[in-house]
Amino acid sequence: MTILLSARQVSKQFTGLLAVNQVDVDVAAGSVHGIIGPNGAGKTTFFNLVSGLLPPTSGTLTLDGHEITGAAPYERTRLGVARTFQNIRMFSDMTVVENVMTGMHTRLESSGLAALLRLPAFRREERAAKAKAMELLEFVRLADKAGLRSGDLSYGDQRRLEIARALAGNPRLLLLDEPAAGMNPTETRDLAALLRQVARRDITLLLVEHNMGFVMDLCDRITVLNFGRKIAEGTAREVRDDPAVIEAYLGTKVAERLAKAHGA
Ligand SMILES: Nc1ncnc2c1ncn2[C@@H]1O[C@H](COP(=O)(O)OP(=O)(O)OP(=O)(O)O)[C@@H](O)[C@H]1O
Ligand SMILES: [Mg+2]
Structure with missing residues (x-):
């Protein structure tokens, strides 16, 4: 063991x-x-x-x-090491999928300038991150609520969202x-x-x-x-x-x- x-x-x-x-x-x-x-x-x-x-x-x-x-x-x-909290912590005003993306600690590689100018490299990474976040939402059965404001989810859904966000960091x-x-x-x-x-x-x-x-x-x-x-x-x-x-x-x-x- x-x-x-x-x-x-x-x-x-x-x-x-x-x-x-x-x-x-x-x-x-x-x-x-x-x-x-x-x-x-x-x-x-x-x-x-x-x-x-x-x-x-x-x-x-x-x-x-x-x-x-x-x-x-x-x-x-x-x-x-990832965790969820006894008192749910999330960005209530962000959408469900955005909250999951905040859990990805492998920060987007391209530079801040690339992000600012929305260069193709940045948009590619962003698309990949979003696809991964959607997969995780699928896994916790929240995919249909991806675009909702996180604070509007039911309590049980918010708990599952926290799990998806924690899983986003692998x-x-x-x-x-x-x-x-x-x-x-x-x-x-x-x-x-x-x-x-x-x-x-x-x-x-x-x-x-x-x-x-x-x-x-x-x-x-x-x-x-x-x-x-x-x-x-x-x-x-x-x-x-x-x-x-x-x-x-x-x-x-x-x-x-x-x-x-x-x-x-
Ligand atoms: N930051 C802190 N400063 C001072 N005391 C604290 C702090 N955090 C927790 N405590 C105290 O430490 C003890 C253990 O608290 P803790 O929150 O770890 O318990 P718990 O087992 O998680 O309880 P619960 O089941 O109610 O969540 C309690 O007496 C609590 O009041
Ligand atoms: Mg406790």
Whole structure:
């Protein structure tokens, strides 16, 4: 088993709060890996450390054996790390297809002057970029909405648009922060099918989700955080049956769902 992403003793201290506390995680190449835990457990903070939005207080992160702990977010993008956000971030006034094109980090090659004068080389590149963006929209089933203003899309469509934009950078590792949030059951089922297809494209998925059915169904391996610490890790069945996990979720809706999964 090849490890694509490895976190070793990674911590993030905010004033008076250890949001991520000495966490070790290994994400196997080609796997779908979930991170779960109650609200405030440190899941998004961990994503911010992996994507480079925040520097860790201590610990190391490696991608494919190369240390990326101090690398800037754009360097990590170039190395193949892409993400979506818990609170959708996109250019609402741009069209759907334009938003996907912003995700292509292989910047158009021709010079700014060529772009300004709209020389043939520039127009050729632009056409190729647009064709690729349309392919991705086809893939996430948004092709028919390519020309719409992104801000006018439904919530579920905006989440799929974010995925298309993240895929536009040809990532090896895609971080998804609550991709099913705000989706209805049908949209959630479609999203799971879509993410399985992404995984088949040799893209490793690391996802945070509160929807337990979704996580358990999709993930090969799950890491459970609570108050910044890793409290459990394993297959869906292993973490579901882990007393520390049940304890962490006690009093939450998830605990009820876990109990149901146990046939209680
Ligand atoms: N920039 C910040 N400055 C200070 N504290 C922060 C910052 N970001 C997060 N926190 C705190 O760190 C803890 C972990 O937050 P984080 O957003 O990582 O949790 P989470 O597991 O993603 O929760 P949720 O499921 O609600 O999204 C919380 O107590 C949060 O208030
Ligand atoms: Mg979060």
